[in-house]
Amino acid sequence: MPKIALASPPFRCKNIAMKTTTPRTAVRVIPCLDIDDGRVVKGVRFQNLRDSGDPAEVARLHTQNGADEIAFLDITATHHRRDTLIDILRQVAAQCFVPLTAGGGVRSAEDMRKLLNAGADKVSVNSAALARPELIEECALRFGAQCVVVAIDARRRPDAPDQWDALTHGGRRSAEREAVAWARHAAALGAGEILLTSFDRDGTRSGFDIPLLRAVTAAVSVPVIASGGAGGLADLVAAVRDGGASAVLAASIFHDRDTTPLRARRALAAAGLPARPG
Numbered sequence: 001m002p003k004i005a006l007a008s009p010p011f012r013c014k015n016i017a018m019k020t021t022t023p024r025t026a027v028r029v030i031p032c033l034d035i036d037d038g039r040v041v042k043g044v045r046f047q048n049l050r051d052s053g054d055p056a057e058v059a060r061l062h063t064q065n066g067a068d069e070i071a072f073l074d075i076t077a078t079h080h081r082r083d084t085l086i087d088i089l090r091q092v093a094a095q096c097f098v099p100l101t102a103g104g105g106v107r108s109a110e111d112m113r114k115l116l117n118a119g120a121d122k123v124s125v126n127s128a129a130l131a132r133p134e135l136i137e138e139c140a141l142r143f144g145a146q147c148v149v150v151a152i153d154a155r156r157r158p159d160a161p162d163q164w165d166a167l168t169h170g171g172r173r174s175a176e177r178e179a180v181a182w183a184r185h186a187a188a189l190g191a192g193e194i195l196l197t198s199f200d201r202d203g204t205r206s207g208f209d210i211p212l213l214r215a216v217t218a219a220v221s222v223p224v225i226a227s228g229g230a231g232g233l234a235d236l237v238a239a240v241r242d243g244g245a246s247a248v249l250a251a252s253i254f255h256d257r258d259t260t261p262l263r264a265r266r267a268l269a270a271a272g273l274p275a276r277p278g
Helices: 055-064 086-095 109-118 127-131 134-143 179-189 210-219 233-241 261-270
Strands: 028-036 039-044 047-053 070-074 100-103 122-125 148-157 160-168 173-178 193-198 224-227 247-250
Touching (some): 028 055, 028 224, 028 261, 039 055, 047 055, 055 070, 055 086, 070 086, 086 100, 086 109, 100 109, 100 148, 109 122, 109 134, 122 134, 127 160, 127 173, 134 148, 148 210, 160 179, 179 193, 179 210, 193 210, 210 224, 210 233, 233 261
Parallel strands (some): 028 070, 028 247, 100 122, 122 148, 193 224, 224 247
C-alpha cells in the first residue's frame, strides 16, 4: 500500500538542521537507479547513457542483495520539463522493502507530496532548490526534515582547486553558487541529508572526490551521502573513513554486478566502520 504523506509537520523551526550527540549510526549502502525514459541508465559525467535494465527488476535485485536503501532519480526530468515518473516509482516501491529516495524535476511541496504518496520515504530536490532556496524550508516544514534530501552536483573550479561549482539541470548549467557554501545554506534551511555527487568523478570509477567530501562533511551537521566515482569496495571505505560520509551511493559497480551491497557492508565492517550486519 502506498505511504501517505504527513498532513502536518512534526515540528516547526527556522533552523531545522541541528548538531546531535547521538552515537554514530551504521553507514548506509545505497544503489542508485538513474531513470531516463522509463529505464535504468548509467553514463559518465551524466552523458553517453547506457541501458542497465528495468527499474523494478533492478530494485528487487539490489534489495535481495543487501541494499540499505535505494535512490530512484529521474535524471532528465528537469531538463525536459517532465514530471517525475510516478507510475515507475509505484512499481519500484511495491517490490522494494527498504527506504526509498526519489527525485528528479521536483519543483514544489506538492511535487514532493506526490512522490511520498507514491511510495518514497524521502525526496530529493536539486535545480528548483537552487533557483528558489525557500523550497527546502517549505518541504521540511510540511513533511519533516527527515524527508528532504538536497542533491548537489559539484564540479571542481579549474582556477580554485578547493572550491566547487553547484550544477543544475543534470549537470548542464552552473548555478553560480559555490557547492560547499550551498550545502551549508541548504542544511540551515532544513535539508535532512545532502546527496553529494562529484560531476568530475561520476561514472569514471576513479574513486570519490575525497577533498570535496571532507569540505562538505565539515561544513554541515546533517548526513552526507557520497556519490560519483565508486570503482570498488576500497572506494566505498575511503568515502567513509577519509571523507566522513554517512552513506555511500553507487550505480555501475552494482548494476554491472562487480559487487553487491552486502559485500560492501562487509567491507565497511572489516575496515572497522559501523555497518549493518550481514
